[in-house]
Amino acid sequence: MIPLKRTERSRNLILLAADKAFRELGFAHTSVEEIATRAGLTRKTVYNLFSSKEDIALRLIAQVEAGDEIYRVRMRANEDVLVLLEKVFLDSAGWCLANPTLARLALAPAERPSLEPPSDRPSFQRLVRDLLVLGQRQGVIRTDDDPNFMALVLLGIYGQAMLTALSDGPFSADGIRHLIRIVIEGIGAQPRPRPTK
Numbered sequence: 001m002i003p004l005k006r007t008e009r010s011r012n013l014i015l016l017a018a019d020k021a022f023r024e025l026g027f028a029h030t031s032v033e034e035i036a037t038r039a040g041l042t043r044k045t046v047y048n049l050f051s052s053k054e055d056i057a058l059r060l061i062a063q064v065e066a067g068d069e070i071y072r073v074r075m076r077a078n079e080d081v082l083v084l085l086e087k088v089f090l091d092s093a094g095w096c097l098a099n100p101t102l103a104r105l106a107l108a109p110a111e112r113p114s115l116e117p118p119s120d121r122p123s124f125q126r127l128v129r130d131l132l133v134l135g136q137r138q139g140v141i142r143t144d145d146d147p148n149f150m151a152l153v154l155l156g157i158y159g160q161a162m163l164t165a166l167s168d169g170p171f172s173a174d175g176i177r178h179l180i181r182i183v184i185e186g187i188g189a190q191p192r193p194r195p196t197k
Contacts, residue, residue, distance in 0.1 A: 011049050013039040015063070018056045027057060027101035054105075061106045064095060066122045071131075081135035082184070088127065089158060089176045093165070100166050107159040107166075115148045125151055141184065154183050 017038035021030040032053050036043045050056045071088055075081075096103035106124075117126035129151035135141030141150070161179055 007049065010039070010041055010045055013041060014046055014049060014056060015060060018053075019060055022057065022060075022101045023099065027053075027105065057102055057105050061102055062121060065124050065127075068122055068124075068127045071127060075130065075134050078134070078138070081131055081138050081140060082180070085128075085131055085135070085180055085184075086177055088131065089180060090173055092124065092158075093162060093176055096162050096166065103162065103166060107163050113152060113155075115146075115152065117148070117151075125155060128155060154180075157183055 014035060018030070018035045021034050021038055025034070030053065032046050033043050035053070035056065036046045039046070046056075050059070071084060074084055074087075096107070113125060117123045117129055129147050132141050132147040132150050132154075136143045136147065141147075158179060161175070165175075
């Protein structure tokens with residue numbers, strides 16, 4: 001194993017310290033000074049490696065988003081997309097509830113999301129979009145609409161539901177399943193069964 005360079009080691013110490021501080025104190029009550037102290041580094045070192053506390057938080061969120069390979073393996077195996085969507089959103093909800101401070105930043109980003117997911121890094125938006133594309137190939141997701149647009153709609157509804165859950169209490173697995181079903185089936189009236197003759 002190749003030892004980490006000093007800069008990379010310091011960056012990792014900062015991220016670990018920030019993650020723990022955000023969980024214990026919350027984002028608003030965590031200062032760069034607190035992060036530096038917990039990392040055993042100077043405030044100047046933190047600012048040399050990260051532009052702000054928000055930058056550190058966004059890097060932590062990006063690490064979580066980069067962990068999507070477990071879902072992509074299942075996608076390549078052509079597993080049932082509705083089961084995968086449920087798993088992805090249940091896992092995300094679990095992370096959000098365990099990391100409410102970072103979740104609020106991820107669910108209500110300062111920068112408005114674009115129709116296309118970021119091309120320079122993994123993202124939750126890209127994972128959801130790719131799941132919808134798989135669902136289109138499997139014939140369970142509508143093909144008459146752009147999967148990028150549908151991903152934004154699904155994420156917008158999910159994001160609002162999770163922000164509400166973070167404020168008002170837990171969001172259950174059944175709530176996630178219900179949300180996915182409503183988005184997949186749409187909000188229009190369901191066709192009535194035809195009477196049999």
